[in-house]
Every structure is written in structure tokens, then in C-alpha cells.
Amino acid sequence: MKEIADKVGGLDVHRDTVVACTRVREPDGMVTLSKETFNTTRKGLEDLARFLIDAGVSTVVMEATGVYWKPVYYTLEGLFPQLWLCNAQHVKNVPGRKTDLSDAEWLADVAAHGMVRPSFVPPPEIRELRELTRYRKTQVDARAREIQRLEKVLQDAGIKLTSVASAVWSASSREIIEALIAGERDPAVLAQMAKSRMRAKIPQLEEALYGHFGAHHAFVAKQTIDHIDYLDAAIEALTQEICERLVPFESAVALVSSIPGISATTAQVIIAETGGDMSRFPTAEHLCAWAGLAPASYESAGKRRSAGTRHGSPALKRTMIEAARAAARTKGTYASAQYARIARRRGPNKAAVAVANSMLNVVWHLLTNGELYQDLGADYFESHNDPTVQVKRLTKRIEALGFDVTVTERVA
Template sequence: MERQVARCAGLDVHKDEIVACARISDPGGPGRVELHTFGTTTRELLALRDWLTGLGVTRVGMESTGVFWKAPFHILEDAVAECWLLNARHLRNVPGRKTDAADAAWIAELVEYGLVRPSFVPPQPIRELRDLTRYRRAQIDERTREAQRLDKVLQDAGIKLSSVASDVLGKSGRAILDALVAGTTDPVVLAELAKGQLRKKIPALQEALTAFFTGHHAIIIGEILSKLDYLDEAIDRLSTEIDRVIAPFADEVALLDTIPGVDRRMAECLIAEIGVDMTVFGSAERLASWAGRCPGQHESAGKSKGGRTRKGSKWLRIYLHDAARAASRTKNSYLNAQYHRIKARRGPAKARVAVEHSILVAAFHMLDRGEPYHDLGADYFTRRRDPNRHAQRLISQLDALGYDAVITRRTDQPTDTKAA
């Protein structure tokens, strides 16, 4: 094999120590290997950086071990010409004696001969945005769990508020809950706290609030409401900070916001996961493959043995899932037509993944070209067919139902009933 880099290093990263192996190949001389063990404190990481730069290392590869790779990567990415984060699945060694030094030497050898590819690591501003959007999503999910926990306690007390009010945490629901926590249990008094459209349901509300609510329930619900208030404030603070961090990418956010199913918050999350520079992926196909939103390939002896999608990024998969669900409900759009067309043949799960793939491919081209989303239209799949063959197919279906149909082709173009 041909050596691709003369001075490289492999790092076996752990929580408390890093084993580094440097491979040095000088022109006209024998190559040498140097091993060294460092700690993971900042002082030790700076010593690692100085050791690598002193040896003239131009490419460093490290395994993506949990979150432990982040600190050394941050310090080395500006000091070394190429700092590679490597997928652990691509680093499997032959069975045998396994030591940290052997693992570091194996990583260094793979990097030296170009037998591995680096994983995508976005630039620092995108990484900061990613941390914020992921933590905000975690808080939103926690708020959802807490709201579900609230309804469980209410059901335990025999209060059927969620059966009458569409939003238990709306203005009316929150006023009733606060009164319950304060000690008011009279259903007539509680029902009078209803506001707006809920006042039309006061008799049903009185029936739903007739229960055996005790001080035990009041304590738990009071704590849940306090936590919900804290989570609402935390989400607002995070959203404010995200608005500040994403300001340099306002144009890209506005572009992605034009995709059906993608609002501003979803656009922020997509940019946080894939960045704005599409040259790192090269093509929309490679981006979809990296994200695990396209069929896999497993062929042996000329036979295909399944096309299971790879895992990809968990967070990007969550965001695309939400966007695809929203897009599938957007009427008169290409994505809606695509979803229902595939759903009829392959089921809702495969149809949703296909829509996720379409959204991701569209995002790639939009960010690459700086162009807004162009919807192909809900009738795209009808328009691309041969009109004569499609008409003949419809006649055959009518004939199978027992109807005789005679059709003639109009000379004028059909009017657009949707526009009317």
C-alpha cells in the first residue's frame, strides 16, 4: 500500500488518559514509531499538542469515544493540519492481544495509509449552536414528560380535566390547578374559573372536577407545576441564546423555512446538525447516506441481502421525523403527495423515511445554491405520467366496476381547480 502521509499519529482516548502513537517516515531513512501516554487535564492536553507539533505530525486520528474526544479535538484542531475523528466501526482490528498501545498504533497505521475516512465535525460556531439546540430539545421533551406526569396524578385523584379541556395547561386549566393546590376542592367554585370557550362546558367541568383530591395530590401537583414553570423559562432563555448564535446564518434559516413541514425552529435544528457548508459532503446522496436516510446496500455473490438504513445521527433523525410528519399533513404539496403515494404501497413508516430523504436532499441543494424551496406540486406524480396510458388505466378500472365509459380528449387545457 502507498503511504499517504509521512508524519501521523493515532490517539486511543479514554476518560483519564490518552495513549498516543506517532509514526514518522523520513525520506531516505527508516521509519520510527514513538509511544507516549498523557492525561486528559488541560495541562496534559497542551503537552500532547506540543509533543505532536514537535514531531512535525500533520495528521492525527482519534476514535470517537463517548464525549471524551471533544477536549483533545478542540485543542488539536488548530495546531495540526488534519485532525480526524474516526468512527469506531471502521477501526476494528484483528482478534488477538488488545492493549491501549496496540490500539493507538493500529489507528496511526490506518491513518498513515488512508484506510479510514474522517467523520463530519462542524466548525466551532455550528458546534455551539448544536449544543444549544440539542439541550433545548431535551428540555422540551422533559416538559412533555412532566405534563404527562401531571395528568397521571390528576387521574389518580379522579379529576377528569383532560377529558373536558383540550389543554390542561391553558389559562383555564392552570387557574383550576392553582386553585386545587391552594386547597379549593369545590367543583362549582373550580368550574367558575373557566375562561373563553370552556365556559360553555361548565356542567361537564363540574362533573369532571368532582373527585377525592387530597393534600397528597396537592403537594405533587404543586411541584410539577413549579417544574413546568422552570422548564418554560429555561426554554425561553435557550431560544433567546439560539437567536443570538444563529444570527450569522439568518439567510440560511430563511431558506430552509420555505420547505413544507420546516418552521424556523426546525430550520435552526437542521443547520445545527448539518451546518451550512455543503462542500464537506460533496453531494446530496452522500449527505443522505451519512444521515442514514437512504436504503443501505449489502450485496454478496450477486445477491442483495437487504437494504437496512444505517443509524446516522440520532438528533438529525428526530428533527427529520418531526419535519416529515408536518410535511405529510401539508395539503397541496409535493411532499404530501409523495407520502400518500408511498404509504399506499409500502406503509407509513417507509413513506415517512422517503419524505425525510426528500427534505434532506432539498436542504442540501438549497444551502448549496442559496435558492428557496421550489415545490413540484401535489399533481407532480400525475403530470409525469403518459396521459394516454393513465386514461386507459382509469377506463380499465371503470370497466372492472361494471361501467361502460367512452371518453374524448378536449382540445383546451384543463382549468386549475385548486387556484379557483
């Protein structure tokens, strides 16, 4: 097999150590291998960099091993013409011959022969932004779990607040729960704390608030509310920091958020995950595949079978599917019409993935062309149907019911 690189370094990364192997082809055609193990401390990584520089390698390859690759990659970044981070599934070694030294040698060998492609690693400023948006998402998820835990406490106490209120966490619900924590147990007094539209349900509230809310329920509910308040403050602080870092990308955020179903928060995540630079993805299909929203392929012996969607960026995939479900609830949009058509035949989950694919495809075009989104409308599919085909289809259905059909075209 033809070699594409003469001087390559392969790194097998672990938590405490990194095994390096340099593969250098000499002028006489002989290949020289040199292997050494280094610590992953700052001093150990500096020794690793000197080892690779002294060997004269031009391409350094490593596997994406959990989070342990990050300090190694960041230390070597900018020191070599090519620094590759590779998907571990794409560089599997020969079974039965696995050692740390052989893994490093195998990485160097497959890179020298062009048998592996580097993964997308964004620049430092995007990596920092990505860290913030992902951490914000964990806080949002934690907040949702705390609200569910509060509902569990109320149900355990026999307080059926959510049987009347639309949500366990609203202005009225919070005031009622805080009164319960403070010791108030009279359902009539608690029901009078309802606000706005919930006041029309005061009789039902009185019945729902009659339970056995005890001291231990009050303690757990108080801790839960305090945690929710802390998470609200953390989410607000993170959002403020993210907005400040996104000032250079304000135009990109505006373009992406012009798509129905994509909020400013969702647009922030899309920019953080993709970097906002669509030149890294040759086509919109490449971006969708990288996000894990494109169908995978499986073919053997000339037969193809369904293989689901490709593995991709979990954070971006989740964000786009959430946006697709939001777009499906909009009125009079192309996305809502597309979702309805597919959901009837394939179910809601596959419809959500299909709409997410379309929306990410649009994101690529908007960021590439710098244009705002122009919706095609909910009647797009109907307006593009061939009337003749529809007539034939409907005629066959009527004839199948035992009727004769004569169709005459109306004169305009």
C-alpha cells in the first residue's frame, strides 16, 4: 500500500501515561521505529513533545480516549504541521496482538498509509464556548430532575397539585408549596394562594391540597427548592458568559435563529458545536452525517438493510431533535408540514430525525450564503403534487369501494 507520510508519530493515550511510537522511513527505504512511554503531567508532555520533534515527525496521530486526549492534544497543538485526533473505532488493531506499544505503532502505521481520517477539533475559542454550552445543558437537565423530584415528594404526601395545576413549578404552585413547608395545612387557605387563571379552579384545588404533608416532606421540598434556585442562578450566569463570548458570532446566531423552532439558546449551541465555519464541511450532507442525523448504510452480498442513523455528535444531535420537535408544533411552516407527513407513515421519532436533518441542512446553507431563512410554507408539499397523479390515486380508491368514477376536467 502506498505511503502518504514518511515521518509519523503514533500516540496511545491513557490517564497516567502516553506511549509514543515514531515511524520514520529512511532514504534507503528502511523504516525505523522508536518507542517510549511518558507521563501525562506537564513535564512528561513537554518531554513527549521534544521526543517527537527530535524524531522530525510531521504528522502526529492519537485516539480520542475519553477526555484523556485533551491535555496531550492541547500541549502538542501548533508544534507539528499535522496533529490528528482519530475515532478509536476507525483504528482497531489486529485481535490477539494488543499492547500499548503495538497500539502506538499501529496508529503510526495506519496514518502513514492514509488509512484513517482526522476528526474535527474546533479552535480554542470554540472549544471554550462548547464547554460552557454543554455544562449549561447539564444544569438544565439537573433542574428538570429536581422539579420531577419535587412532584414525587408531593405525590408521596398525597398532594395532588398537578392534577389541577398545569405544572408543579409555577408562581402559584411555588407559593403553595412554600406555605406547606412553613407549616400551613388548611386546604382552603392554600387554595386562596392561586394566581391568575388558576383562581377559577379554587374548589378543585381545595380538594387536591388535602393530604398528609409531614415534616420530612417539608425538609426534602425545602432542599429541592433551594437547589432549583441555585441551578437557576447557575444557568443565568452561564448564559451571560456564553452571550459575551458569542459577540463575534452575533450575525451567525441571528441567521440560525431565523429558522422556526430554533431559539437563541439553540442557535448558541449550534454555533458552539459546529464552530459556525461551514467551510469545514464540504456539503450540507457532510454536516448532517457528522451530527449523526444522516442514515447509515449496510450492504453485504449485494443486499442492503436499514442501519439506523450514523454515530455523530451527541450534543448537536440532541439539540437538533429538540429543535425539530419545537418546529413541529409551529403553525403554517414547512417543518410542521414535513413532520406531519412523515409521522403519519413512520412515527414521531423518525419524523423528528428527518426534520432535524432538514433543519441542519438549512443551517449549513444559511451560514454559507449569509442569508436569512425564507420559509416555504405549510402548503409546499401540496402545491408540488401532480394533480393527475392525485386523480388516479383517488379514482382507484373510489373504484375499490365499488363505485364507477368519471372525471371531467373543469374549464377555467
